[in-house]
Amino acid sequence: MEYFLELSSSGLVRGSIYALIALGYTMVYGIIQLINFAHGEIYMIGAFVALIVSGVLTIYGFSGVSILILAGLIAVIYAAAYGYTLEKIAYRPLRNAPRLSPLISAIGMSLFLQNYVLLAQTPDFLRFPALIPDFEFMEPIAHIMGSPELVILVTSAVSRVGLTVLIKYTRIGKAMRATQQDMTMARLVGVNVDNVISMTFIIGSVLAAIGGVLVGSYIGQINFYIGFMAGVKAFTAAVLGGIGNIPGAVLGALVLGLTEAYAAGYISSAYEDVFAFGVLVLILILRPSGLLGKAVKQKV
């Protein structure tokens, strides 16, 4: 039983991270039907910026929580800037192009950003400082769920609630929903669609960067390639839940995280990815539009 709880906790942690990245995928997809392949790279850049900032701050004598907050904040700002620039350079000129063009452009951008970080920094793994403090009240159950896990779960949940509030109750959220439903119509009633799309990329990047900082601190090392697998997994999660659907992305991410954790714990850690994709294929066969996705009727 204890083993099961342990696996569940680690699955939930994974799922929460995937959810943070998957939200960016699903939001962008919902609005411009683009698989933003470079999204995983934004997450990686977020982690790198946090690492660099925390390294500099440590040397200049800061410590503890202040580093976590400052590094996290700067990472988030930079990720947002990268997301914004990415959309402007690689996707905006292709707004009306055939479906495959932006996807190829995204794959190109992903390669570019990976190699940019590789050349500017290092191909090796870098040690990421453990920024998340240890709470005393978590001691008794630390073998099941420690402080870092708790922080990840809470941060991820808070971010998700924040996103929901933003989308449901603010002006920009309303504009985003309108653009998602019908871009032409939204434009006609005075929504600045370009700004809405930029904003979507910025919000998605912010969430991804939060994920990047948390993972870096949790796992303890990062390199330029971490974005790829995380991106693929998060995208899988988004599809699993029904792409374009925000609660679906979270649900899909948690299902995926738990599946991986159980598969790794009970069967073999070498095959956890096989199970992750296996679940995806299985669910897509049974429900071709994902767990929460609506079956879209095609009109002729």
Place this chain on the structure above:
Amino acid sequence: MVDNIKRSLLVSIWFVFLTFPLMVVKVNTLKNIVEWRWINMLWVAIGAFVLSIVWRWAMERRQLKNKKAEQGEEESVLPGFGQRLLEDPKIFKPVLIALALVTLVFPLVVDIYQTNIMVLALIFVVLGLGLNVTVGLAGLLDLGYVAFFAVGAYTYGVLNSFFGFGFWISLPLGGLMGALFGIVLGFPILRLRGDYLAIVTLGFGSIAKIVIENWEEVFNGAKGIANIPRPGFFGAEMSIHTATTYTYYLMILMVLFAIFITNRLKDSRIGRAWMALREDEIACVAMGVDMARTKLGAYAFGAFWAGLAGVIFASRNTYINPNSFTFMESALVLSIVVMGGMGSIIGVIVAALVLILMPEYLRAFAEYRMLMFGAVMVLMMIFRPEGLIANVRRKYAGRKVVTEDANARG
């Protein structure tokens, strides 16, 4: 002009800000040292300034071109060089003869290293032609194409190491295995639409690699399979040099074969069904095309070529391990198809040669080649989305009927 410079300055400042932490600062978390590389900041500033001017100029030209196309002036534009090359027999024939001559004497004048690279490039030509059927003609986005390549390579590797099968028996078996996997994997995803398809195929690609890596008994895991024989010629003993040359000619034959088959197929019944499926699935099915059979056909056919190419790849390297079959290879083949111009056979060949040979001969820039590769992919999509050599749809000369309706729809 002043305005232009002002805007470029702003862009330059933005990129200096953007690249600051990654380009300028370098921390060593073990020794707690920070290295400040201010010179990089200067390079970024200058680079961003110049590039932004070039970018704006290129964008203006692109807009002009699009506007012209919208006004229907494209008819008057001279056909591009690529098209003229294909259509004008006066140019076409001598070029073809010259090309054939170069191809024939190539391995005799250059050294074994060059021939070997050329063989690799030709393998990617075949892969490109295969994926061209799935993606270019049938419009089924496949991000895990490398899985079928791996199936072919490991078919030969395993059959050889366990049962001592030779190259010539394994070649068709590899192709068939590829096609079989294409059908098996195609079945569950028949109903999926574009992007769902993309991620599932990507998943299949990763699964193939993981299974190969972890199934030690059959595939020898991450260590890979070594001592795979090169293609034989009626049991004749061959030095490495002759064997490479021989593989080269074999590859040329195979490329010609692939060109012939795919070209013929394009205008066949199933080829038209593929293209119709790509354009509009619902209309296509409504016209009585069997969707399942057509889609599976496209998968199987594309995978067949990947299987063949895999067998040759294994025999060329004489050694295979899972690391040759990553997502990068899938992305590379996909870029070959897209950059060549979707559905265009000549385009695929040119793109494959450029993309494989360019990095090999630009070893000096080896560090930057993936960076440039990524940038080229983005730029190609923005400034030349139709690919290097656009696919020319075969037109049937018939009565030209222009109705009001067609005009209104534009």
